[in-house]
Amino acid sequence: xxxxxxIMVSPGGxxxxxxxxxxxxxxxxxxxxxxxTMHGYGTNVEGEWxxxxxxxxxxxxxxxxxxxxxxxxxxxxxxRNDRDQTMADKVTSVQQKLGG
Numbered sequence: 001x002x003x004x005x006x007i008m009v010s011p012g013g014x015x016x017x018x019x020x021x022x023x024x025x026x027x028x029x030x031x032x033x034x035x036x037t038m039h040g041y042g043t044n045v046e047g048e049w050x051x052x053x054x055x056x057x058x059x060x061x062x063x064x065x066x067x068x069x070x071x072x073x074x075x076x077x078x079x080r081n082d083r084d085q086t087m088a089d090k091v092t093s094v095q096q097k098l099g100g
Contacts, residue, residue: 001049004087005077008042009059011068021068025059032058037087042074044087049079 011021026043029036032055034047045052060071 001079001081002084003046003049003052003077003079004085004090005045005052005075006042007045007056007076008074009063010072010074011063012070012072014068021063021066024062024066028055028058028062035087046087052077 009021009025011018014021022038022043026036026038029043029045032047032051034045034052034055036043036045045055056073056075060073063071
C-alpha cells in the first residue's frame with residue numbers, strides 16, 4: 001500500500017537546536033530510497049507503507065542512539081485505493097486550480 005506521510009520528529013533532552021537530529025532522519029529517508037521533501041516544520045515522505053514505517057522506526061532508533069532520551073513523532077498519513085497519487089500530484093492539482 002502506497003502512503004503519503006507528513007512527519008515531525010521532536011527529540012527531547014538534546015538542547016535547543018534539533019537540526020542535527022533532523023539531518024539524521026533526512027539521511028535515513030534518503031538511504032531508504034523514499035521520496036521526501038523537508039519543510040519548515042517537518043518532512044513529507046512517500047513510498048510503500050512498510051518502507052516508510054521502517055524508516056520512521058530507524059529515525060527513532062538512531063536518535064535514541066545519538067542521545068535523545070525522548071522522541072515524539074507527529075504523523076499525518078494518507079492512503080487511497082481508487083488511483084495512484086503522489087505528493088507532487090496533490091500540489092499540482094491545487095496549483096492548476098489557482099491558474100498556475
